[in-house]
Amino acid sequence: xxxxxxxxxxxxxxxxxxxxxxxxxxxxxxxxxxxxxxxxxxxxxxxxxxxxxxxxxxxxxxxxxxxxxxxxxxxxxxxxxxxxxxxxxxxxxxxxxxxxxxxxxxxxxxxxxxxxxxxxxxxxxxxxxxxxxxxxxxxxxxxxxxxxxxxxxxxxxxxxxxxxxxxxxxxxxxxxxxxxxxxxxxxxxxxxxxxxxxxxxxxxxxxxxxxxxxxxxxxxxxxxxxxxxxxxxxxxxxxxxxxxxxxxxxxxxxxxxxxxxxxxxxxxxxxxxxxxxxxxxxxxxxxxxxxxxxxxxxxxxxxxxxxxxxxxxxxxxxxxxxxxxxxxxxxxxxxxxxxxxxxxxxxxxxxxxxxxxxxxxxxxxxxxxxxxxxxxxxxxxxxxxxxxxxxxxxxxxxxxxxxxxxxxxxxxxxxxxxxxxxxxxxxxxxxxxxxxxxxxxxxxxxx
Numbered sequence: 001x002x003x004x005x006x007x008x009x010x011x012x013x014x015x016x017x018x019x020x021x022x023x024x025x026x027x028x029x030x031x032x033x034x035x036x037x038x039x040x041x042x043x044x045x046x047x048x049x050x051x052x053x054x055x056x057x058x059x060x061x062x063x064x065x066x067x068x069x070x071x072x073x074x075x076x077x078x079x080x081x082x083x084x085x086x087x088x089x090x091x092x093x094x095x096x097x098x099x100x101x102x103x104x105x106x107x108x109x110x111x112x113x114x115x116x117x118x119x120x121x122x123x124x125x126x127x128x129x130x131x132x133x134x135x136x137x138x139x140x141x142x143x144x145x146x147x148x149x150x151x152x153x154x155x156x157x158x159x160x161x162x163x164x165x166x167x168x169x170x171x172x173x174x175x176x177x178x179x180x181x182x183x184x185x186x187x188x189x190x191x192x193x194x195x196x197x198x199x200x201x202x203x204x205x206x207x208x209x210x211x212x213x214x215x216x217x218x219x220x221x222x223x224x225x226x227x228x229x230x231x232x233x234x235x236x237x238x239x240x241x242x243x244x245x246x247x248x249x250x251x252x253x254x255x256x257x258x259x260x261x262x263x264x265x266x267x268x269x270x271x272x273x274x275x276x277x278x279x280x281x282x283x284x285x286x287x288x289x290x291x292x293x294x295x296x297x298x299x300x301x302x303x304x305x306x307x308x309x310x311x312x313x314x315x316x317x318x319x320x321x322x323x324x325x326x327x328x329x330x331x332x333x334x335x336x337x338x339x340x341x342x343x344x345x346x347x348x349x350x351x352x353x354x355x356x357x358x359x360x361x362x363x364x365x366x367x368x369x370x371x372x373x374x375x376x377x378x379x380x381x382x383x384x385x386x387x388x389x390x391x392x393x394x395x396x397x398x399x400x401x402x403x404x405x406x407x408x409x410x411x412x413x414x415x416x417x418x419x420x421x422x423x424x425x426x427x428x429x430x431x432x433x434x435x436x437x438x439x440x441x442x443x444x445x446x447x
Contacts, residue, residue, distance in 0.1 A: 003139075004132040006312050010107055010116035013060030017115055019067040026071025026103065029137035030118055032131065033101045034077070035221045038122065042100070048152055052097070054082040054090040054160070055105035056189040056247045059214030060115045065105045068117065073152035075144040082160035086189045086248035088120055088345035089164040091124035095342065096163055098122075106189065106247035108282065109224050112215045124342040143271035159194055165313070168197050168348055171340040173277065174359040177202035181354055182241040184229040185210040185223025191249035194347045198242075201351060206236050218245065223252045223333055223346075230258035239357065239429075240364045242350035243333075249313075250333035253353060255364040263333040264295040266353055268371045270335070271304050271327055273356045279326060280304070286319045286328030288312070292378075293410050293427050298371035311414065313344050374409060375431035376436040380446045381425045386415030388445055397444045401426070401437050409442065 003009055009025065011017035033039070034049055042049060050268040051072050055061035061084075069079045078102075081095060087104045094102040095295045101121050107114040119127055119135070181203045183185035185191040191210040198205045208228060220346075221228055223243040233241040233254050241254040253261040267285060273278035285299055299306050307323065313334040320328045320338050329335035334344035341348055357364055381388075388394060394413065401411050409428035416423065424442045428434040 003136045006314065007108065008116050008118035010110070010114065012113055012117040013058070013064065014246050014280055014422070017117070019063050022064045022067035022117060022243060023115060023136070024139050025073040026068040026282075026404055027075050027133045027143045028141075029101065029103070030075035030144055031138045031141070032135045033121060034144065039100055049077045049100040050080065050097070052075050052080050052090055052093050052099050052102035052160075053105070053158065054085040054093075054102075056217065057084050057187070057191070057212035058107070058112050058115055058217055059213055060113075061105045064115055064117070068103050068105065071152050073154050075152065075297055076146040076150050077152040079152060079154040080157040080160075081154060082157040082191070085160060085164065085190055086193065086244075086345070087118060088249055088341055088343050088348065089160070089193065091120050091343045092164055092167055092341065093157070093160055094120050094122070094124040096167070104247070106354045108247045108249065109218055109222065109245040112217050112219065123410070126317060153424040164280065165193060165197050165200065167340070168351060170350055171199060171348060172355050175202040176354050176358050179200065179240070179354055179358055180204040180206070180236065180238040182206045182208065182229060182233045182236060182238045183210075183350070184208050184221055184241065184243040185248075186218050186244050186246050187212040188218065188222065188244060188246035188248060190244045190347055194242075194244060194248065194350070197347060197351065198354070201354075203354060206232065207231055216346070222246065223250045226252060226254060226260055228262070230254045232259045236329075239356065242354070244346040244350075245333075248346040249344040250332040251335060251353070253350070255368065257365065259365065259370050261364060262373075263329055263331045263335060264292045265368045265371060265373065266333070266335055266349060267327065267329050268295055268298050268368045269356055270337070270349075270352060271299060272302055272370055273359070274327060275302065275304060281324060281326040284323065284325050286316050286323075288316060288330050289412055289414070290331050290425065292331065292371075292376060293374045294371045294428075302370075309362035317343070343438050374427040374429070375434045376425065376427045377431070377434040379438045379442040381422045381424060381442050383420060384422055384445060384447070385420055385423060388447075389413040389415045394441075394445055399442055401441060405437070413441070413445070431437060
């Protein structure tokens with residue numbers, strides 16, 4: 001089984017993801033990413049390569065980051081330890097200081113016992129599959145083992161957070177003065193930086209989920225648990241709430257009445273704003289096949305084209321890079337603004353969403369009304385072969401359902417990429433219709 005998944009290497013910390021694995025992975029990364037024209041030129045000039053390493057607050061991140069830094073330094077790479085920071089901050093810093101690559105220790109929205117290792121190349125960009133494969137192969141090959149003064153140094157990246165905050169504030173088209181924002185940091189990597197940045201941008205800030213103890217990350221708070229955020233927004237009379245996940249590469253929101261504003265709605269708001277301001281490249285938004293039909297309709301009504309990719313922010317990024325597009329993302333809240341970030345950035349997204357409220361003087365509910373969300377039902381059919389999605393009887397049943405729905409909905413069958421399972425997603429004019437058709441199709445998939 002491949003070591004790398006859709007977003008780096010992930011597993012149970014000290015179970016499948018051990019210190020030994022982290023060290024070996026770091027050594028292999030130094031071998032593979034230490035190649036190339038720029039890296040070779042630096043080494044020829046007698047300079048060591050440089051890498052940025054950061055982590056989220058999980059307790060296991062301490063030993064895993066130590067192992068990664070040991071593997072890099074033992075390979076002759078100078079390490080700048082940025083401490084606890086969001087994943088997008090790590091990506092930004094790699095580019096900002098012209099580091100050769102970087103590593104983020106995080107399992108994102110997963111519970112505290114899990115952890116992960118995400119590797120970024122020069123410029124703070126995610127690695128393509130072929131490079132991940134080369135790193136995995138290099139784990140069993142010879143390592144770089146310099147001695148004496150040629151080994152790497154590990155030093156504290158003392159102004160890492162300040163650089164990131166300054167960058168975020170400089171990106172804003174409008175200050176947030178007069179807005180009251182509740183920020184839920186998921187007891188994660190944004191617990192320090194997100195409230196600080198919103199305050200510096202002029203907002204009144206109420207904070208929840210910002211007391212990480214290494215074990216409570218994502219525990220009943222954050223973008224996967226929005227009930228506490230919604231209650232706090234209503235209780236305090238705030239204008240909106242912003243929710244991050246553990247490594248803050250996601251952003252979901254709630255309006256003043258506590259209603260959830262998902263990633264599709266956030267993208268719709270930002271796309272319309274960016275088009276109005278002339279900064280939406282080619283009037284195009286990149287989204288995945290899971291994005292709601294309502295997003296497609298709303299964008300078409302406003303002259304915005306939607307490019308569709310497979311599920312996963314890496315595929316959104318690939319298409320954005322191919323077309324030099326400026327906005328893309330996922331329903332889950334991974335929103336990528338390529339002018340300011342090389343990956344999904346939950347703090348950046350939340351700031352720009354609030355800035356649009358401040359710029360227009362409109363409520364979040366009013367802005368979100370740009371799209372009508374079609375009711376959606378998702379049924380995971382487990383224990384079936386992934387190829388079942390393309391069997392003749394299943395394809396025929398999908399066609400019948402699509403004909404019945406007409407323009408009022410759609411059907412999507414998506415095989416899981418990691419287990420024997422087919423996901424059945426149906427959108428319809430009513431939740432009852434969506435659930436009924438999804439259940440019927442799921443029964444057919446089960447055979």
